[in-house]
Amino acid sequence: MTTDSPAKPGVAREVLLSTCDHLLQPSLFKDYGPNGLQVEGRPVVRKLVSGVTASLALIDAAIEVGADTLLVHHGLFWRGQDGRITGWMRQRLSRLLSHDINLLAYHLPLDAHPTLGNNAQLALRLGVALLPHEQGRFGDQALGFMGLRSRATASQLAEHAQTVLGRSVLLVGEPARPVERVALCTGGAQGYFEAAIAAGADVFLTGEISEPQAHYARESGVAYIACGHHASERYGAPAVAGYVADQLGIEHLFIDIPNPA
Template sequence: MMINRSKLVEYCDELLQTSLFKDYCPNGLQIEGGDSINKIVSGVTASQALIDAAIEQQADVILVHHGFFWKGENAVLTGIKKRRIKSLLEHDINLLAYHLPLDAHKILGNNAQLAAKLSLTIEAYFSGNDIAVLGQVKPQSGHAFKTQLQTVLGREPLHVEAARNISKVALCTGAAQGYIEQAIDLGVDAFISGEISENTWHIAKENKVHYFAAGHHATERYGVQALGAHLAEQFSLEHQFIDIFNPV
């Protein structure tokens, strides 16, 4: 089944409530391709490798979390930016990107999806855009929780250990290590994010809480998969998630 591009974009924008977010990039349609959509390829980042894979799969849309046109970047279309956009235009492929709106969605979002995979019962949301989640897991040791996180993500997280069991957990995927102090103020035993900064180690250690840096890419694979699967079901489209390796 086919759907018109404008209808698909309008549906996504409304579903993810993009108008409510002040983001670092434009959300929604970033590169215009063909009008008729049958196949969606989703991935974390609109890298050349993902674009090449989508071309091979004859996709009409590439759906990503990390797209183009970030605030503060050089706007000149040279180098890799030129090559990426040239590939999309030559093959008439639409690029759809959703950043903070995809982090925040309470069902399809990166944080909600990762929480579900960790059997984390969400009780509240926090941070400036209410994208970070707070909840409970079955009480367990830090080692046991690390093992579970590693099993879910398929990679070993960096673990700042603490001498306490874990039951109250906050998480925010990607580069959200800056929320650790908000999480600590909420009384957590552990905070999970994608990345870690130099001072994150000391903040966690001195506050005696566990911190898990589980990978920016690894923690943000699930929102685009969930959104792509939802769109495929809603509009009888083809969808394929392509995971381009990134150890960060």
């Protein structure tokens, strides 16, 4: 005769939320959407799944592994979007609600955390030693990070980023340019390039590039590396969720839904 193993005790949703808020300090940021709890599910959290975006594929994957809470970088609700619950929004919300899954989303706070955020985690993987906050931040809301890396060429850094991220990257600028001061701002941060140049960067590394930045790179001499929005932001959510899960004694699993963007 067998008996079911006892369920893990879990933690109250409010405790998880307050722990995340204390760590990420969302009130300090002017953001594009609400940070924190976006969809309310079960009151007790036992299994936390992290991912980059609250896509239908990630929600379904979380349901498959029995998660009761999702923590993501890109949530469901954004400033200025159509408020009607139709199409893709209806599909995602109906899955979350019917399976009683909490959705926590942290956007800019997850980029900005000094050790667990997207910028810091990408810098760690690329071997960039971040400078102290006073010297190592730039741009609006100090979201850009500056650090040092062993002197190399722009093409060598681009090749290293390509290997680390497992995808092709785009380098604009002189491939043989020596680079030491590396500016990072993950995701769609092409608008931070001019601030990175003003801050003394040799190279700017982000997720995306728009038409003007190619000209800025050629004319300023500062190299520009676009690594992909998703690829550059894969590391913050699991770092934060893993840290919080260890603190609270709950299970955590990171699920990466591939995205070519």
